[in-house]
Amino acid sequence: MRLPSLNGQVSPLLPVALAPMALVAVFILVIVWVSFQSGTLGTVHSNYTLENYHDVLGDSAIYGVIWNTLWFAFSTVFFALIIGLPIAWLTERTTIPGKPAIYVIMTLGLLIPGIFVAMGWTFIAHPRIGFINRWLVDLFALDDGPVNIATPLGMGFVQGMNLAPLAFILTTQMFRAMNPMLEEAARTAGMSAAATLRRVTLPLAGPAILAAVIYIFIVGIATFDIPAVIGLGNRVYLFSTYLFTLTFPEDMEPRYGITGAVGVLMIVVALALTAWYGRVLQKGNRYQVITGKGYRPKMLDLGGWNWAAWAMIAVYALISKFVPIALVGFIAFAPYVAPPSLEMWEQLSLNNFYNVNWELVWRGMKHTLILMFVVPLAVMVCAFAISWLVVRTRSRGRYALEFGAFLPHTVPELLFAIGALLVALFVLKDYVPLYGTVWLIALVYLVTRLPFATRALNGALLQIHKELEEAAYVSGLTMLRASRRVLLPLLRPTLMSVWIWTALLVYREVTVAVFLATESNITLTAVVWSYWAAAGMTEASVVTTLMILFFSPLLLLFWIFGRRSALAEE
Amino acid sequence: MISIRKLEKIFDSARGPVRAVDGIDLEVAEGEFMVLLGPSGCGKTTTLRCVAGLERPDGGSIEIDGELVDSADGGTYVPPERRDIGMVFQSYAVWPHLNVFQNVVLPLTEGQRRIPRSEVRDRAREALRLVRLDGLEERPVTDLSGGQQQRVALARAVVTRPKVLLMDEPLSNLDARLRDQMRDELRRIAESVNVTSLYVTHDQAEALSLGDRVCVMNEGEILQLATPKEVYSEPPNLFVARFVGEMNFLPAKVVDAGRVESGLGAIECAVPSGCAPGAAVTLGIRPEHIGMAPGESAAGLRGQVLRQTYLGDALHCQVQVGEVELTVTAVGDAEYVRGETVTVSLPEKGWHVFPEGQ
Ligand SMILES: Nc1ncnc2c1ncn2[C@@H]1O[C@H](COP(=O)(O)OP(=O)(O)O)[C@@H](O)[C@H]1O
Numbered sequence: 057m058r059l060p061s062l063n064g065q066v067s068p069l070l071p072v073a074l075a076p077m078a079l080v081a082v083f084i085l086v087i088v089w090v091s092f093q094s095g096t097l098g099t100v101h102s103n104y105t106l107e108n109y110h111d112v113l114g115d116s117a118i119y120g121v122i123w124n125t126l127w128f129a130f131s132t133v134f135f136a137l138i139i140g141l142p143i144a145w146l147t148e149r150t151t152i153p154g155k156p157a158i159y160v161i162m163t164l165g166l167l168i169p170g171i172f173v174a175m176g177w178t179f180i181a182h183p184r185i186g187f188i189n190r191w192l193v194d195l196f197a198l199d200d201g202p203v204n205i206a207t208p209l210g211m212g213f214v215q216g217m218n219l220a221p222l223a224f225i226l227t228t229q230m231f232r233a234m235n236p237m238l239e240e241a242a243r244t245a246g247m248s249a250a251a252t253l254r255r256v257t258l259p260l261a262g263p264a265i266l267a268a269v270i271y272i273f274i275v276g277i278a279t280f281d282i283p284a285v286i287g288l289g290n291r292v293y294l295f296s297t298y299l300f301t302l303t304f305p306e307d308m309e310p311r312y313g314i315t316g317a318v319g320v321l322m323i324v325v326a327l328a329l330t331a332w333y334g335r336v337l338q339k340g341n342r343y344q345v346i347t348g349k350g351y352r353p354k355m356l357d358l359g360g361w362n363w364a365a366w367a368m369i370a371v372y373a374l375i376s377k378f379v380p381i382a383l384v385g386f387i388a389f390a391p392y393v394a395p396p397s398l399e400m401w402e403q404l405s406l407n408n409f410y411n412v413n414w415e416l417v418w419r420g421m422k423h424t425l426i427l428m429f430v431v432p433l434a435v436m437v438c439a440f441a442i443s444w445l446v447v448r449t450r451s452r453g454r455y456a457l458e459f460g461a462f463l464p465h466t467v468p469e470l471l472f473a474i475g476a477l478l479v480a481l482f483v484l485k486d487y488v489p490l491y492g493t494v495w496l497i498a499l500v501y502l503v504t505r506l507p508f509a510t511r512a513l514n515g516a517l518l519q520i521h522k523e524l525e526e527a528a529y530v531s532g533l534t535m536l537r538a539s540r541r542v543l544l545p546l547l548r549p550t551l552m553s554v555w556i557w558t559a560l561l562v563y564r565e566v567t568v569a570v571f572l573a574t575e576s577n578i579t580l581t582a583v584v585w586s587y588w589a590a591a592g593m594t595e596a597s598v599v600t601t602l603m604i605l606f607f608s609p610l611l612l613l614f615w616i617f618g619r620r621s622a623l624a625e626e
Numbered sequence: 627m628i629s630i631r632k633l634e635k636i637f638d639s640a641r642g643p644v645r646a647v648d649g650i651d652l653e654v655a656e657g658e659f660m661v662l663l664g665p666s667g668c669g670k671t672t673t674l675r676c677v678a679g680l681e682r683p684d685g686g687s688i689e690i691d692g693e694l695v696d697s698a699d700g701g702t703y704v705p706p707e708r709r710d711i712g713m714v715f716q717s718y719a720v721w722p723h724l725n726v727f728q729n730v731v732l733p734l735t736e737g738q739r740r741i742p743r744s745e746v747r748d749r750a751r752e753a754l755r756l757v758r759l760d761g762l763e764e765r766p767v768t769d770l771s772g773g774q775q776q777r778v779a780l781a782r783a784v785v786t787r788p789k790v791l792l793m794d795e796p797l798s799n800l801d802a803r804l805r806d807q808m809r810d811e812l813r814r815i816a817e818s819v820n821v822t823s824l825y826v827t828h829d830q831a832e833a834l835s836l837g838d839r840v841c842v843m844n845e846g847e848i849l850q851l852a853t854p855k856e857v858y859s860e861p862p863n864l865f866v867a868r869f870v871g872e873m874n875f876l877p878a879k880v881v882d883a884g885r886v887e888s889g890l891g892a893i894e895c896a897v898p899s900g901c902a903p904g905a906a907v908t909l910g911i912r913p914e915h916i917g918m919a920p921g922e923s924a925a926g927l928r929g930q931v932l933r934q935t936y937l938g939d940a941l942h943c944q945v946q947v948g949e950v951e952l953t954v955t956a957v958g959d960a961e962y963v964r965g966e967t968v969t970v971s972l973p974e975k976g977w978h979v980f981p982e983g984q
């Protein structure tokens with residue numbers, strides 16, 4: 057096999073492109089390796105064993121965890137699609153007014169971290185402290201709160217609300233690509249509307265919807281933040297939170313071998329789903345080829361139903377984001393967790409702000425800012441190298457690069473976080489002191505943010521005719537100068553949007569930060585988590601409120617520079 | 627100025643290796659305008675890109691102005707930026723983020739052949755004047771028409787005063803009228819800067835009108851390398867005859883060294899030495915060599931007009947003569963109706979005889 061190269065020379069970009077791939081491989085392999093180890097890892101007192109798998113599969117706890125995870129993932133998919141799909145249809149196929157506003161709502165939905173919303177939902181529907189339950193108990197003199205969010209179904213509801221924007225974006229693309237002429241052709245061929253839906257629309261939309269289902273399911277089975285915030289305190293475990301308690305047990309030495317074995321189970325499931333996802337996507341793409349150029353789909357006029365459609369969207373925005381976040385904001389000023397009431401209103405104060413350890417918050421802020429600066433830069437350099445080699449060279453090796461860059465899209469970040477933790481603890485410990493540094497977190501972010509950046513750049517590079525670069529070479533420009541004077545200026549809009557989008561996602565990321573955070577590399581989200589986990593709900597709410605305030609100017613930046621291409625790619 | 631020896635280029639494709647260029651030898655003299663002509667996919671672009679250094683040959687060698695720039699055996703490879711060339715691409719490839727002037731200036735300020743800052747402005751203006759774009763310096767190139775963009779590409783290619791100018795179907799994206807106009811101008815510009823040109827096209831009319839010499843290619847090989855006149859009047863084989871201009875073909879049998887027997891009867895012509903009496907050959911004759919007159923007469927063969935195509939400057943008639951269907955160019959203001967009986971007179975010269983299996 058020839059290496060990706062221009063004119064037979066190995067491109068200097070190749071090492072840059074391969075570095076993140078090596079990270080992916082190392083993070084995954086180390087989990088596999090650890091799962092077969094017993095004794096003191098990384099020393100001579102360890103040996104190969106199947107004991108860990110034996111212990112995991114022999115413990116009945118794992119089956120409860122699997123059951124919970126499936127329940128959670130399926131309800132996540134259900135709620136995400138039942139909300140996301142109709143809104144996608146409304147924006148792409150009807151004359152509903154205010155479409156830009158719908159995009160704003162859905163994009164915001166994608167950016168507001170699940171952990172914040174989960175905190176709000178705890179305040180709303182926790183079996184003991186949840187406001188709804190408190191009201192109902194008072195009202196009907198019940199013994200227990202009747203509503204319980206801390207179940208797989210309840211958490212799946214919260215995550216489904218949270219991922220509805222993802223379902224929206226995945227299916228808007230489908231509606232956009234699907235040529236309505238095909239439906240019209242069926243109607244003119246004498247088929248009824250119902251028959252058209254059954255025989256034409258659904259079969260055409262099928263692969264895209266199935267792909268969305270699989271993708272959201274994969275995200276679902278690996279969700280950490282929501283089950284951690286809502287479920288851990290109530291001892292309801294999913295895969296992710298189970299892994300967390302195995303890795304960071306409260307009352308004993310961690311057995312990383314067990315973590316590894318559970319991780320491997322998850323890797324197997326994720327890879328199997330990835331393979332399926334890839335197949336379905338391919339099928340969907342085949343259908344898209346049919347789309348003609350420059351067609352204008354005819355929009356359905358909703359007439360009097362417009363207000364009903366908007367009412368649905370508004371209710372969604374209200375209960376999925378606005379109410380939970382508003383409650384978190386309220387608790388930030390409340391003396392203790394209690395439902396909003398006139399009485400509480402008078403007790404609001406800034407007292408909680410004095411209880412917060414500002415030194416810790418400042419440290420978290422510093423690390424978050426470092427990550428927001430370093431990660432997008434690294435992501436962009438690596439993604440550029442990969443995209444250039446994938447798009448501009450013709451070696452077969454480019455398919456391997458493309459696949460490697462796609463893998464972290466479906467392999468959960470949770471696994472990369474565990475892999476990185478194990479690498480830092482047991483492989484690199486004596487050589488490179490990565491454990492407890494932000495750089496360890498940065499490496500995982502680099503890997504997890506790569507797929508989006510690579511796809512965005514692939515698309516942009518495909519748009520830039522190869523001859524524009526070649527014209528620079530024959531004009532006497534070296535490769536370096538040609539890149540600087542021709543390629544980079546043409547890529548600038550895409551690079552800007554990738555930069556900002558990546559920075560935003562780094563800012564809001566929880567899972568990796570929680571798994572890898574120590575005193576010395578804690579990020580803002582990990583500060584929120586550490587307060588919450590230590591039952592400091594009011595302090596957690598204070599930091600969350602501040603985070604949301606800082607978020608707003610960033611969102612504005614995103615809105616100005618990058619939203620178009622980012623939305624189109626994610 | 628350019629000398630290509632035994633050039634080979636093989637691409638890997640899904641269907642296995644493709645020999646895009648298969649052992650080409652070509653010498654282009656200083657100041658010459660050489661045209662590579664051939665059907666789509668015959669390896670013209672690949673040859674040109676090898677000369678530019680955008681592809682690395684798998685075999686053979688290339689010299690530009692006496693300097694060895696490619697040698698597959700010796701491992702020599704000079705990258706494109708260090709070759710003394712200018713190139714015009716099929717897609718124009720003008721840089722859309724720069725204006726007209728910046729497009730032309732970039733090779734002078736950033737390239738390996740950069741010149742002193744003080745001369746840049748004059749040199750760029752001179753190039754723009756040459757392509758008649760003076761006055762449009764500050765325009766964004768994306769605001770220009772296709773023809774104007776092509777001129778920018780041309781100015782950019784000649785602004786460094788290269789020894790060699792490479793052009794890959796530069797006119798194929800223009801509409802017909804503009805194409806004719808630009809064709810003449812290309813020739814004028816190439817002559818006025820006295821550059822050696824290698825020009826790729828699949829359009830035979832373009833090739834015949836532009837080239838000092840034309841190199842007809844097919845499937846990675848050279849079939850004929852000759853002046854336009856020779857290419858038109860002496861095609862060495864059926865492929866060139868089919869590809870360049872119009873020609874009538876009919877099967878025939880060799881009678882002796884000066885005569886063949888065909889559907890039009892016995893015809894006097896020069897038979898190539900390799901063909902023994904009795905061998906099957908293909909006979910070719912250009913439409914303009916066949917005479918045609920209205921009505922029946924003893925001066926020729928009886929024919930019947932089947933169809934006609936009016937081309938403005940000429941009239942092409944399909945005429946049935948016995949078993950044979952001929953295309954004939956009618957001259958003058960002659961007009962025919964379908965089914966009309968005509969007299970077709972066969973010439974004594976202008977016959978081509980192609981041995982079978984060529
Ligand atoms: N980058 C490439 N990869 C694979 N095959 C190629 C590539 N470029 C050209 N070819 C093949 O090489 C042959 C010659 O192509 P080309 O030189 O572009 O032809 P032309 O310019 O005469 O139309 C064609 O069969 C084409 O498919």
Ligand SMILES: [Mg+2]
Nearest residue numbers: 667670671672
């Ligand atoms: Mg070509």
